[in-house]
Amino acid sequence: MPERLRGRLPDPTRNRLAGVPLRTRLVVASIVLLAVVCLVVGGVSLLLLRSYLLEQRDEQLAGAEQRAAAAYSHELEDRDDDEDIDENAVPDFLDAPGQAVGTLSARIVDGQVLQAGLLDPDGVPRRIGGAAAAALLAVPTDGEPYTLDIERVGDYRLIAEERPDDVVLVTGLPLDELDGIVGRLARVVGIVALAGLILTGVASAVLVRLSLRPLRRVAGTAVRVSRLRLDRGEVAVAERVPAGDTDPRTEVGQVGAALNRMIEHVAAALGARQASETQLRQFLADASHELRTPLAAIRGYAELAGRSTEPVPPDVAHALRRVSSQTERMTSLVEDMLLLARIDAGRPLAREPVDLSQLVVDAVSDAHAAGPDHRWTLALPGDAVTVVGDAARLGQVLANLLANARVHTPSGTTVRAELGKGSGEVMMAVLDDGPGIPAELLPRVFGRFARGDSSRSRAAGSTGLGLAIAHAVVVAHGGTISVDSVPGCTAFVVRLPADS
Ligand SMILES: Nc1ncnc2c1ncn2[C@@H]1O[C@H](COP(=O)(O)OP(=O)(O)OP(=O)(O)O)[C@@H](O)[C@H]1O
Ligand SMILES: [Mg+2]
Missing domain, CATH: 3.30.565.10 (Histidine kinase-like ATPase, C-terminal domain)
Known part of the structure; x- marks a missing residue:
């Protein structure tokens, strides 16, 4: 890898989840998954419900708009042309027969809201003025329903339509009931989802704990084997994964069976090593032991020859002294090797x-x-x-x-x-x-x-x-x-x- 790229590429060995137990990961993953599912299902249901209710509201609004238009036509017929419109009153067509509580009506003339009012919860017409009335000018006059949050009045679904006499009639129905229904359902969905999440958390924690029990037993065996001293001496590896945890049809069983096979192999290898070591040690001890006698003999003969009263040529005398000293050295080496071989063999x-x-x-x-x-x-x-x-x-x-x-x-x-x-x-x-x-x-x-x-x-x-x-x-x-x-x-x- 080029030097300049090093450090920029992600390190595959670095795992952010390293150190987090599998149990925690599984429980957290199931909770997160369920939370996402709840969120999607809840969100989609709420959106569908809201659009369905809005459609219903729009149908009701169309009816209200027709009633207001009819009442307005009557009003036109009854009114003298020079009669002034009272700006402090509510529109006459507001309480047209059949209009529901909360219905809003407004009359816009020359870009100005002349009259605006709504039927309060008791069905009594109430005037709307100021900024709230002015806000109605924002509704496009294309006869399509629009949603508007009117100041101090609330959310409204509104239709504005221009009459042939250039007067714009605005009709509206409140959305608070619809919002209430959607809000209530959102709360219910939220509470049910939360309860579901808690239940899932507890259940998955218990389930995961139960399912991981065999894995813990396998890990326990591995830990016990790892604590054995295998590097020297006679090693008997008696530890095995219990037969119940070696079923090859399960994942944990496969690990358990593989671990048992590995322990068998290690035990066999250690046994073979021990046998060859024992053999070697025995050979060393035997060889050292056997060497003692000929060495003692060589030493004895060298000493004997050295003590001879017969004249010996100087180079022969020197050779005899060397034989004597090297034999001494070899004797001590053989003694050392014999001692080590005996200690290694565990001789008490x-x-x-x-x-x-x-x-x-x-x-x-x-x-x-x-x-x-x-x-x-x-x-x-x-x-x-x-x-x-x-x-x-x-x-x-x-x-x-x-x-x-x-x-x-x-x-x-x-x-x-x-x-x-x-x-x-x-x-x-x-x-x-x-x-x-x-x-x-x-x-x-x-x-x-x-x-x-x-x-x-x-x-x-x-x-x-x-x-x-x-x-x-x-x-x-x-x-x-x-x-x-x-x-x-x-x-x-x-x-x-x-x-x-
Ligand atoms: N006190 C010491 N000062 C300096 N070097 C030492 C000392 N003790 C041991 N050594 C070093 O450690 C080495 C190993 O010592 P060891 O006693 O095992 O073997 P050896 O003395 O060389 O041979 P042997 O003891 O078998 O005759 C020595 O060769 C020597 O270099
Ligand atoms: Mg020494």
């Missing part, structure tokens, strides 16, 4: 009271002996700190952390081992003021075979399993291990449950 650890204070003192003094060029300090609480666990493995955690602080830092580095007690947990920390762990290595430092590329590491023959073992042992004890490292300060902190 020993559960005995372990005096961590003693463990730390011993580990630091061993480290001191191995690295006399470093400065070793200790911070222990007054009371002995104990946990329940595997003393040998926990000792190995400490030894690995202290070995790292010795091997991966230059001489003269200060290393500090700390032991502390928190609420429900015990904290062991190993800190040093060495160069720190490279930033790119830090996130995966507890991974297997993760090691720095420094020449010191290579020289120390490191394998990158020390921290992986520490991590596995601590996790197997139900604890956590974390690291924080910047140049000048590296801190490994182990937290173990106090009763682990």
Whole structure:
């Protein structure tokens, strides 16, 4: 997409209704739909009724107009030509026989309303003057009915007709009754529609809730499956959508059945993964175990050959020393791999009271002996700190952390081992003021075979399993291990449950 168009086109992934529950959407949609239907049906009915009533009114108006015209003709015959028309009186033809209450009549001469009046509710003629009378001039004189809102008089249907003597007769009938009928019907329609809308709202809310119940059950199953830990170990996915919600004839049933199929597939895949992992672990454990014996033999023979009193050529003596040291390294690597394979296989650890204070003192003094060029300090609480666990493995955690602080830092580095007690947990920390762990290595430092590329590491023959073992042992004890490292300060902190 060209850059300049980006941002102008609508984003199809952006939905304004996102986050609105389906239940609310369905209820609101049904109410809105019904409201539109009510509005259209009500509006059309009212319009039809009004036009029908208006037609009736126009017929009545035509009758009234004829009666007024007839009365006017009589008046012309009876009146002397020079007789003046009284402008303060109502037109004589207003109360012609048969005229209904409310009928309006006016006489317009030379563009002026000379007389105007209407029959009030008691049938008594009443004069209309001023602006109300003047408004009648607006009615076209084409004999067609027009609607006019006359000031202080009300809505009227009016016909104006020019007589042969140039006098314009205006006749009108009120529309208030018609408006009243239409208004009353509009109110009734409105009330019925409102009641219908409320009823529909409640009924659709209940119906939608009932219809969505199976979907909620399916969603519940999906949520429970999503909460299972599927990433490691033996995973048994026992969750399934209930059989009643897997009927393929219904939409929800199709989702439920598909979800069940997916769970089956995932469970099968996890089972296969678990089987191959177990096989691999077993192979690793067996291989490591099998390697121990030949390695011990090689070491033994190398030592034996080294102790020989027979003169040995210097290059053979050097080769024997190399064999001895590489065998030692390989033995430790095989031991590490065997330990990791056993922890991975969930082999139970020993559960005995372990005096961590003693463990730390011993580990630091061993480290001191191995690295006399470093400065070793200790911070222990007054009371002995104990946990329940595997003393040998926990000792190995400490030894690995202290070995790292010795091997991966230059001489003269200060290393500090700390032991502390928190609420429900015990904290062991190993800190040093060495160069720190490279930033790119830090996130995966507890991974297997993760090691720095420094020449010191290579020289120390490191394998990158020390921290992986520490991590596995601590996790197997139900604890956590974390690291924080910047140049000048590296801190490994182990937290173990106090009763682990
Ligand atoms: N205290 C530390 N200071 C600097 N770097 C460290 C420290 N501890 C660990 N590291 C870095 O983390 C890497 C991984 O450590 P880990 O103990 O897992 O393996 P290793 O020490 O290289 O080998 P192994 O312990 O198996 O002999 C090390 O190679 C080193 O680069
Ligand atoms: Mg190490």
